[in-house]
Amino acid sequence: MEPEAAEQRAGVSARESVPSKRFHVLVGVTGSVAALKLPLLLSSLLEIAGVDVQVVTTESAKHFYNAQEIPVPLYSDSDEWQTCVVRAWDLRRPVLFCPAMNTAMWEHPITAQQVAKLKEFGYTEIPCIQKRLVCGDEGYGAMAEVWTIVEKVKEVLERS
């Protein structure tokens, strides 16, 4: 989240007088059916002033959205790129994660252990919610609503 001199997205005059921070948001997307919300998430993030968005995706995630419809740079994961990005993350910069899975997966005891481990690393959980899942089951495991994620991103950016 590097502060930069006034510089904003296309369509805003470069002569804009109030300097503003510019933020780089990297969205990592993995193979959950929740990945179908990627286009909606991106368009919502792009509405935040001063935000640049890029996406790193696994191959599995690509089953759930159309790469042609992604309006920002998209990096693919054939070489486990996404894993490497997270592994090499500079922890002075925030990491938010949004679990999304089937209710049986959510209730498996390994999930709580994995979520606890991520939080122990200093990552921020955007908790999953309860609803009727795409697979027909009703219960916890659904990804947080897009607007919840976007609000949380804004909160984090404001503190940066």
Place this chain on the structure above:
Amino acid sequence: MEPEAAEQRAGVSARESVPSKRFHVLVGVTGSVAALKLPLLLSSLLEIAGVDVQVVTTESAKHFYNAQEIPVPLYSDSDEWQTCVVRAWDLRRPVLFCPAMNTAMWEHPITAQQVAKLKEFGYTEIPCIQKRLVCGDEGYGAMAEVWTIVEKVKEVLERS
């Protein structure tokens, strides 16, 4: 393990008067030489009354048996299907696991940690046995005998 109305395998009259439970057993098989016992295990399981069997296999496991000789539905693992099945398992239903490996692998300290983790999840271990392994070493690590596995499956089904 859903109880169902009297319904049995092919060859038994549908008018059979004693209702019986029907059980679904999913056999997961991974890349150990012990996978060569898959056909024997399947034929033994199929002798249990009211049992349906299906197999999910990794690609590596296929080196050890002939897929043509498997008399039940066989699901392959090119997309880590087996891992996903276990990850999304409804833990109200039993999971049995049968370790099978070389003695040096068995004695590596990570093995006891992994076995303990699986048991902590509520899975039931069918312990490996000591014998001369296919690689020539003598020691622990061999998969339990097929009849031991089948007896344990019956025990679990009877409690269901």
Place this chain on the structure above:
Amino acid sequence: MEPEAAEQRAGVSARESVPSKRFHVLVGVTGSVAALKLPLLLSSLLEIAGVDVQVVTTESAKHFYNAQEIPVPLYSDSDEWQTCVVRAWDLRRPVLFCPAMNTAMWEHPITAQQVAKLKEFGYTEIPCIQKRLVCGDEGYGAMAEVWTIVEKVKEVLERS
């Protein structure tokens, strides 16, 4: 590290009168830029008397050296061979590991946990050093110098 009757590398007379131990050193190399030091490490190891060297490599590691220039048997990892070798290692024989990574990776809390786990298994760490990394960052994470590794290997062989 099996002691054997006097037997040395090509070029040394078989009639050599002083018996000496013969050691087998297996070098595992993974996908870090530090892998570009493999040829130097091998030529240094081959100078130790009575040492046979073999290499097991991941596919990723091959981006960093020229397989044509490796003067010893080289086993590739398309089937996760390297992982299997470590997993089945007879722990009566020493394992040394040389971490090598970007500073941000090194500083991620998971690294200390993983290093601690390896040491708990009885493996010996040859600690990384601080320097300007290939990526331009300055900090810890660089692989130990080749001479440090070779000295440590000699020390271990002398105790065997």
